[in-house]
Amino acid sequence: MTSGADDRGDDDLRRLIRLTRDALGDDALAADERGLGRLRAEQGSPGRPRRLRWSTLALVALGAAAGGLAGSRLARGAPPLAFEIVEGQAARLQFSDGTTIALPDGARAEVRDVDARGGRVSLVRGRARATIAARPRARWQLAAGPYAVDVASADLDVDWSDTTRAFQLWVRSGMVSVSGPIIGTGMVLAAGQHLGTRTDEDKILLDAWDPLEGAAPGH
Numbered sequence: 001m002t003s004g005a006d007d008r009g010d011d012d013l014r015r016l017i018r019l020t021r022d023a024l025g026d027d028a029l030a031a032d033e034r035g036l037g038r039l040r041a042e043q044g045s046p047g048r049p050r051r052l053r054w055s056t057l058a059l060v061a062l063g064a065a066a067g068g069l070a071g072s073r074l075a076r077g078a079p080p081l082a083f084e085i086v087e088g089q090a091a092r093l094q095f096s097d098g099t100t101i102a103l104p105d106g107a108r109a110e111v112r113d114v115d116a117r118g119g120r121v122s123l124v125r126g127r128a129r130a131t132i133a134a135r136p137r138a139r140w141q142l143a144a145g146p147y148a149v150d151v152a153s154a155d156l157d158v159d160w161s162d163t164t165r166a167f168q169l170w171v172r173s174g175m176v177s178v179s180g181p182i183i184g185t186g187m188v189l190a191a192g193q194h195l196g197t198r199t200d201e202d203k204i205l206l207d208a209w210d211p212l213e214g215a216a217p218g219h
Contacts, residue, residue, distance in 0.1 A: 078116035079116060080114045080115045080116055080119075081096045081097050081114050081115070081119065082095070083095040083096065083111065089104075090102050090103060090104035090105075093109065093111065093121065095133075097133045097135055098133035099133045099140070100130070100131050101121060101131075101142075102129040102130075103126065104126075104127065104129070105127070106126060107126025107127055107128055108126060109121055109122060109123045110122045117135075117137055117138055117139045118138050118139040118140040118141075119140060120143065121140075121141070121142055121143070122143040122144070123142060123158055123160050125160060125162045126159070127157060127160075128159075129156075130151075130154075130155070130157075131155050132152070132153050132154050132155070132174070133153065134152075134153035135153070140152070142156075142158050144158050144159075145160050145167060145199070146181055146199060147180030147181075147183070148179045149169060149176050149177070149178050150176065150178075151176045152174075153174050154171060154172075154173060154174025154176050154191075155171075155172035155173040155174060155211075156169065156171050156172055156174075157169070157170040157172070164198065165199040165200060166196070166197075166198045167180065167196070167198070168194070168195065169194065169195045169196075170193075170194045170209060170211075171189045171191050171192065171193050171194075171211075172191060172211040173191045174191060175189065175190050175191070176188070176189050177189075178195060180197075181197075181199050182197055182199075182202060182203070182204055183195075183204060192208055192209060193206065193207075193208060194208070
């Protein structure tokens with residue numbers, strides 16, 4: 001009566017071992033056949049039903065671990081995003097995930113870091129119009145002087161004056177998190193909000209604007 005169930009259990013275990021070996025390599029499963037032998041022995045013992053339940057839970061845990069490790073390995077091995085500088089009336093940074101950062105009117109920016117999920121771009125001076133492409137687990141940061149804007153997917157303008165030390169941010173769509181002097185850590189702004197501050201003033205301007213009007217104020 002139990003032969004068919006035992007065979008199915010063996011088949012399920014072999015299938016999981018094969019999938020896990022594909023994900024993690026042969027070395028990670030050096031003891032898989034010994035585990036199969038132990039499972040067979042347990043199934044033949046007087047406490048078979050309880051032992052079989054525990055073995056099934058172990059298989060689920062093994063499968064979850066294999067999937068997590070394989071995903072981690074793929075994330076570590078993913079190549080960084082490529083980007084190019086597109087010259088024109090308004091230069092722009094064009095990234096391979098579709099993200100663009102336009103730099104009109106002599107604005108200057110530097111790409112500080114790029115990985116598979118996003119990157120860190122520093123605005124040295126002027127205004128940047130950034131369109132961050134929506135992707136799972138995307139992670140971008142736009143730095144301007146001592147201020148940092150963390151974003152996963154949004155359309156925004158950032159302005160930084162290296163002479164007056166004034167910082168401004170307009171969010172067209174999506175949400176962002178801003179950190180810096182006076183602001184503190186992790187102030188969240190949503191679409192239609194504008195923030196302005198200066199490093200030498202103990203005040204913050206936070207107001208609303210209409211992104212549908214087109215260019216952010218001051219353009």
